[in-house]
Amino acid sequence: MSADASPSPPPPGGSPPPSRLVALLTRVEAVGNRLPDPLTLFFLLTAGVVFVSVVFAGASADVVQRTGESQTMVVQSLLSWEGVRWMFLSAVDNFIEFAPLGPVLTVMIGIGVAERTGFITMGLRLIVGSVPPSAITAALVFASVMSSMVADAGYVVLTPLGALLFAGIGRHPIAGLAAAYAGVSGGFSANLFITGLDPMLARLTHQAAQTIDPTYSVNATANWYFMVASVFLVTIIGTLVTTRIVEPMLGPWDRSRASSALEPPSQPTSREKRAFGVSTLVAAVLTGLISLLAIHPGSPLRDVIEPTQPAVDVLAPFFESIEILITILFIIPGIVYGAITGTIRNDKDVAELASDSMATMGAYIVLAFIAGQFVAYFNWTNLGAVTAVRGAEVLSSIGFTGIPLLLAFLVVSATMNIFVGSASAKWAFMAPIFVPMMMQMNLSPEAVQAAYRIGDSVTNIITPLMPYLPIIIVFAKKYDREAGIGTILTAMVPYSIALFLGWVVMLVLWITLGLPFGPGVSTTYGL
Numbered sequence: 274m275s276a277d278a279s280p281s282p283p284p285p286g287g288s289p290p291p292s293r294l295v296a297l298l299t300r301v302e303a304v305g306n307r308l309p310d311p312l313t314l315f316f317l318l319t320a321g322v323v324f325v326s327v328v329f330a331g332a333s334a335d336v337v338q339r340t341g342e343s344q345t346m347v348v349q350s351l352l353s354w355e356g357v358r359w360m361f362l363s364a365v366d367n368f369i370e371f372a373p374l375g376p377v378l379t380v381m382i383g384i385g386v387a388e389r390t391g392f393i394t395m396g397l398r399l400i401v402g403s404v405p406p407s408a409i410t411a412a413l414v415f416a417s418v419m420s421s422m423v424a425d426a427g428y429v430v431l432t433p434l435g436a437l438l439f440a441g442i443g444r445h446p447i448a449g450l451a452a453a454y455a456g457v458s459g460g461f462s463a464n465l466f467i468t469g470l471d472p473m474l475a476r477l478t479h480q481a482a483q484t485i486d487p488t489y490s491v492n493a494t495a496n497w498y499f500m501v502a503s504v505f506l507v508t509i510i511g512t513l514v515t516t517r518i519v520e521p522m523l524g525p526w527d528r529s530r531a532s533s534a535l536e537p538p539s540q541p542t543s544r545e546k547r548a549f550g551v552s553t554l555v556a557a558v559l560t561g562l563i564s565l566l567a568i569h570p571g572s573p574l575r576d577v578i579e580p581t582q583p584a585v586d587v588l589a590p591f592f593e594s595i596e597i598l599i600t601i602l603f604i605i606p607g608i609v610y611g612a613i614t615g616t617i618r619n620d621k622d623v624a625e626l627a628s629d630s631m632a633t634m635g636a637y638i639v640l641a642f643i644a645g646q647f648v649a650y651f652n653w654t655n656l657g658a659v660t661a662v663r664g665a666e667v668l669s670s671i672g673f674t675g676i677p678l679l680l681a682f683l684v685v686s687a688t689m690n691i692f693v694g695s696a697s698a699k700w701a702f703m704a705p706i707f708v709p710m711m712m713q714m715n716l717s718p719e720a721v722q723a724a725y726r727i728g729d730s731v732t733n734i735i736t737p738l739m740p741y742l743p744i745i746i747v748f749a750k751k752y753d754r755e756a757g758i759g760t761i762l763t764a765m766v767p768y769s770i771a772l773f774l775g776w777v778v779m780l781v782l783w784i785t786l787g788l789p790f791g792p793g794v795s796t797t798y799g800l
Contacts, residue, residue: 315643318702319650326351326654334659346658351650359653364646371645376472376493376596377697378634383600384422385630386623387607390616393422395549398434398541406442410452413438414511417456418504421468427457428741433748445526446752447764452515454745454761455768456507458733461696462726463503467493471500472596473697474722480648481708482718484658492592495719496726497791499783503776510775511768518767530753548613552606559605563598567591588792637697644701651705658709674714676781679724682707683780686728687773691736696729717798719790727780731773734765 330350350356368374387393404412413435420427431453439449462470472493479491541549567574567588574591591598611617617626673681689699703725711721733739742761749756784796 312640312643315640315647315702319643319647322647322650322654322656323351326356326650326656329656329659332659334663346655348656348659349654351654356653360650363649363653367645367649368642369645371641371648374638374641374645376476377637378631379596380468380472380599381630381634382627383603383607385633386626387603387610389626389629390607390611391545391614392549392552392607392610393603395541395545395610396553399546399549409438409442410515411508411512413449413452414456414460414515415504415508417453417511418460418463418507419465420457421461421464421470422466427453428744431457432745433751436748436752440526440752445520445523447526447749447756447760448515448520448523450745450749450752451519451761451764451768452511455511455514455734455765455772458739458741459730459768459772460504460507460511461733462496462730463500463507465501465504467497467595467599470696471496474700474726477648477697477700477704478708478718478722480652481704482712484652484655484705485709485712489718490589491718491722492589493595494592494791495794496723498788498794499723499790500726502779502783506775506779507772510771514767514771519764522767523764526752530755531751545614548610551613552610555609556602556606559602563602592792648701648705660706660710675716676784678711678714679716679720679780679784680777682711682721683724683728683777686725687732688728690729690732696726699729700725712798715797715799717790717795719794720784720796723790724780727773727776731769731776735762735769 326348327350329348330353331348333345333347351360384393413431417427417431417435420431432450435449435453436446437449440446475491475493475495478495479489482489482491566572567590569575570577574588574594576587576589578587608617608623611622611626617623686699686703689703700722704722707725708718708721712718736742739745742758745761746756746758749761753760783790787796789795
């Protein structure tokens, strides 16, 4: 329906009934709102592990490791004398050793400073603002996908910018908002670079994989190749859906529906442009210097390997250092940008920006304490290993293996994402169960993680529980005072369906062709 079409008169005695889609989404929202806070959810899951460990104490399974050796794992009760003692003595260690805690906080120091000085925001603005109108949709979606470098900044920077850009060239602003939202949220896992999400998920996958194979290692580059390819997939799909489906669906924009006078997008000042140019040059020099740490034999971040080892193993120290390297690569250009633009005047300002970045992580740190207990309890009891073996036996008995198994898991991930939005929170309780189980079915932990990331992304844009949805609706109301949750989610459904189908095809082809998900990463796990 055209946006300026006359609405149908309401039925006598009340408002018009909601559409089936809006009614369905409203029910989903109601169900989701009844779910506990993630902190409470992890507390309940942790208590559940204690209970299950008592019920199944003594159950065992033979876990076959990649070396070919078989080890018998027995479920231990957490309410036994040893279990109670262990829970109290290990509580602090469980928190400190929660796999994503250190890497995430480390990366966010650099990214947080770069974001707060305006360096990253300026880069995104220049990417979008320096292309011709004919390419503006693709540039907007691409920049929105790339915004995952700065965690959630794209939601508050690029979605209103996309609407303003479209309005400025006479296109429907809500289509621009939808294109940006699809890129930021639907493409959150994709990027040309390693982002804060990569080490967060990789550490959880690493921890889960070691319940089956203590020698197995998963690093932040586990899905890098696949995520780089996904950037272009999301950009193409987002562009086509915007121009072929969403804009025709919205129709011409009626400016009289705007809630207030609209201001054109602000243009970067010459000082900001100069600062960004200098900072980008500094980033390029840093990239070159960092590469010297691993590019030549004998470099500090380069190993000497045996001829039988995979060639990529020579760069293992470099990949293991990726979190601190990312921090350096963001914080130094960010400081340079802030010094030139005046947002940083002295060392105290740098310390304050870094502290502000950590302050925003308070909720995550508290969640990490409870999640750390859950993961540690799950591992100590051996529930993960035993469940994995038994589950793999059931799947094997019904012939559900390989690609069909992975796609079924992807659907489970996408469904759960509608109700639990946090990518790390879901993976913290899914990884200990599904990664070992899939390893028993010869699927590599990295392949399972990639499938999870697809499922976690495609329903981000249609869940009413997305934390940033309220502010997206506020942005939309600026251009259409009657816009609401139904307006946004209805516009986003085509993106969700198209991204799901496109990513599934890409995943199937990737595995069929045996392409590596990251440096030295196989699609299969060889038992």
